[in-house]
Amino acid sequence: MKKVIFIAALMLVSLLLALLGYSYLPLPLHTKVMDLTLIPIGYSDEELPTDLPAFLYDQKMILTLNVPAQVWLGDQYVITLAIKPVETKSAVGNSNSIISSYHANIEARLDLEGGIVTPGKTILEPIHAGQSVQYQWQVRADGKRDINGKLWIYLNILQYTSTSSWRLPRFALPLQIAVKDIIGLPVGVFRMLVIFTILVVTIVVGLYFYLGRKIAATS
Numbered sequence: 001m002k003k004v005i006f007i008a009a010l011m012l013v014s015l016l017l018a019l020l021g022y023s024y025l026p027l028p029l030h031t032k033v034m035d036l037t038l039i040p041i042g043y044s045d046e047e048l049p050t051d052l053p054a055f056l057y058d059q060k061m062i063l064t065l066n067v068p069a070q071v072w073l074g075d076q077y078v079i080t081l082a083i084k085p086v087e088t089k090s091a092v093g094n095s096n097s098i099i100s101s102y103h104a105n106i107e108a109r110l111d112l113e114g115g116i117v118t119p120g121k122t123i124l125e126p127i128h129a130g131q132s133v134q135y136q137w138q139v140r141a142d143g144k145r146d147i148n149g150k151l152w153i154y155l156n157i158l159q160y161t162s163t164s165s166w167r168l169p170r171f172a173l174p175l176q177i178a179v180k181d182i183i184g185l186p187v188g189v190f191r192m193l194v195i196f197t198i199l200v201v202t203i204v205v206g207l208y209f210y211l212g213r214k215i216a217a218t219s
Contacts, residue, residue, distance in 0.1 A: 006209075027070040028069040033064050068177055085132065107167075112149035117138070146177060150173060
């Protein structure tokens with residue numbers, strides 16, 4: 001009888017440990033790499049100034065987005081975006097005018113349905129010739145439905161000497177993140193239940209064998 005109880009308890013604890021380990025396995029990550037030019041040559045906006053910095057036109061950029069393909073319900077995950085220059089030329093515009101006349105920034109906005117985004121949906125980072133910019137968000141599912149939305153990228157140009165500004169939409173990238181749960185529970189709750197069950201089983205089986213030996217010793 002004791003051997004059967006020990007084997008059953010050992011199998012149950014082993015199963016629970018396997019499930020606990022499964023909940024900590026890294027989930028797949030999607031990496032998307034795209035080419036980006038801040039202002040494409042031939043961009044049809046007659047209102048743009050003619051003396052913008054050259055790099056806004058001809059500096060080729062590489063955009064790298066890392067987004068989880070799946071998330072556990074209740075856990076928080078990181079989405080990162082990096083925009084790095086490939087090369088810098090000086091063929092168009094005035095490369096020094098940004099210093100005295102203009103300020104440019106790249107706006108990244110993460111619009112997600114079914115997800116809670118922190119620190120905020122929109123992050124703006126200043127951009128200069130040859131400079132890289134980095135963005136990071138924390139995202140957590142707000143329910144069992146999948147997370148869907150878009151990443152929007154804008155180039156904002158502001159003129160120091162006036163109130164003039166320009167906002168150029170560059171692209172919108174659709175995103176989808178699958179939300180996983182275990183028996184319908186957030187993964188944090190499931191982990192606590194598993195750990196609690198392992199402790200209870202260990203204590204109960206240990207007491208059973210301890211009391212059994214004590215009773216056998218006194219009889």
